[in-house]
Amino acid sequence: MDEGPRYGTVTGTPVLHRWNAVLWVLCGLVPPAIATADDPGATRAGVLMLLGVISLSYALTALFPGQWLLGRRGHLYVLALGLGGVSYLMGGGAALYVFSQPHFWIYATGPSAAIGFSGLAAGLVVAGDLLRAGPDGWAAELTSGNVVAVPLGFAGSVLLGLAFQGLTAQSEARAHRLAAELAGARRSLARIEAKAQREQGATEERERLAREIHDTLAQGFASIVVLAEAARTALESDPGRSAQQLRSIEQTARENFAEARVLVGSAPRGGLTQGPVSLTLRRVLDRFAEDTGITLNTELGEVSCDQPTRIALLRCLQESLANVRKHAGASTVGVVLARRSYGVELEVTDDGSGFVVEESRGFGLDGMRKRLAELGGELTVTSSIGDGTLVLAVIPDHGQV
Structure with missing residues (x-):
């Protein structure tokens, strides 16, 4: 199955992968091809063929990332075997092995797989060099720079890979922690906004009630007070006028009572006639x-x-x-x-x-x-x-x- 876009033990940006590919081609593949220019035809053809197979395998990982044979895992097997073959044909392949190390950590499914593939490739490179030298030349080859550089490169790649993996894990953990904190902050902000909206709604409702009370009940009570004072003043001099004012007081009080019922919600709103x-x-x-x-x-x-x-x-x-x-x-x-x-x-x-x-x-x-x-x-x-x-x-x- 396809493991998704973020595969491998060491992840990186597409830009980082492209720079790795450029470095691998220039410093890993090109030098062996140039070094075999003066070799016999069969050796040169064999080296170029292996380099082409390795390059094709690498290109296929982008087209078939999840396939076993043509995808990432297949490329690692092809790379390990190709490194061993180049070492056998040329009598040395330490440089190509060293510059191929990022492939094992990028395309392997975990640290153990990366170390395993890198160790397999190291063994095949050393074995290819020793097979080419034959039993009589083993002693000299075991002390040569090529055979010594491969184990050192393997050890260095393991240390760097594990260190980089640790940094990546820390970065991912920090990213998850920051994402959790951001989610928590968003939830807190949502609660604050909801509370602010409730408080704003309550404030607006209080203002509405205050306005309604002022426009209805307060005016009605003020009218009652004025009418009562006028009725009291005219009680003896103009009883008819006082009686009319008392009726107005009664009517205003009834209207205030109806408005009060509307305000507290015990009566329907909108009593105005159409x-x-x-x-x-x-x-x-x-x-x-x-x-x-x-x-x-x-x-x-x-x-x-x-x-x-x-x-x-x-x-x-x-x-x-x-x-x-x-x-x-x-x-x-x-x-x-x-x-x-x-x-x-x-x-x-x-x-x-x-x-x-x-x-x-x-x-x-x-x-x-x-x-x-x-x-x-x-x-x-x-x-x-x-x-x-x-x-x-x-x-x-x-x-x-």
């Missing part, structure tokens, strides 16, 4: 005029819109009227609702005392701005001391209902 939003705004304006006696000039167009836009327009009108009641001291309020080419527009003006917009720190204006921003809309407030106030809410068209 159809033109002007009908909803008209009821709010009638209550405002009845409670305050302020003159209203209204132009409410027949505008139909989706529920989020309807709620935003209602809350903006309620907040604007609440500010008029609490702060403006106005005698006349103008309200215009119209559909424009860019969306729905609500304009509320008063002739009250006005204020410096930049110095306003009220929660109501900020709440209106955020509510409109969630729908892609915009709130514009224009006012100055003694010149009244203009509040303009613009919401892009999200589709009619």
Whole structure:
């Protein structure tokens, strides 16, 4: 079976393998081919043939890496036998053996196999040299540089191979450890992000509840307080007016109770009636005029819109009227609702005392701005001391209902 792209005892990058191949050809294969140029024809032909077989075997490892005969293991057998044959024909092959050492460590399946193939090749190289010398020349060959260099090369390759294998194992272990640490860091980051999202969601929900309470319950309670004070003042001088104000207090309290049920989730949301939003705004304006006696000039167009836009327009009108009641001291309020080419527009003006917009720190204006921003809309407030106030809410068209 194919052992995958990272085979062998010593792994390396493709660039490292290519440099090894270049070095092997230039320093391992080429010198024997040149050295046999002056040898008899049979010797030269035999050496060149063996070198060609070794080279072909090496080339086939890239085409058939998992095959036993043509792949990596087959190449190691061919290399060992070829080194022995070259040593026999030439009477020496130590240099080729030394420069062939990386093959045993790259293509063997483990340290034992690498040492075994390298030792087999070393034995065949020494045996080939001794066979060529014959019994009479063994003594001289055993002390020659070729026979001595081969065992030294074998020992050196074992030491270097094992050392390199140890470094590779340490690098892989370090890589696995770093990968595990990275995975742990990613999991921690995911938990932190999830916690941050939950906290952000909780913060946004608190802000939403605060805005809803301000726009509904707080305004209702403020209206009840104002109506109660007015009813108490007019109790003796104008009993009829006081009775009407008490009815308004009762109605406002009922509405607050219904809003409170919606906020705590015990009643369904979206209690606004369908159809033109002007009908909803008209009821709010009638209550405002009845409670305050302020003159209203209204132009409410027949505008139909989706529920989020309807709620935003209602809350903006309620907040604007609440500010008029609490702060403006106005005698006349103008309200215009119209559909424009860019969306729905609500304009509320008063002739009250006005204020410096930049110095306003009220929660109501900020709440209106955020509510409109969630729908892609915009709130514009224009006012100055003694010149009244203009509040303009613009919401892009999200589709009619």
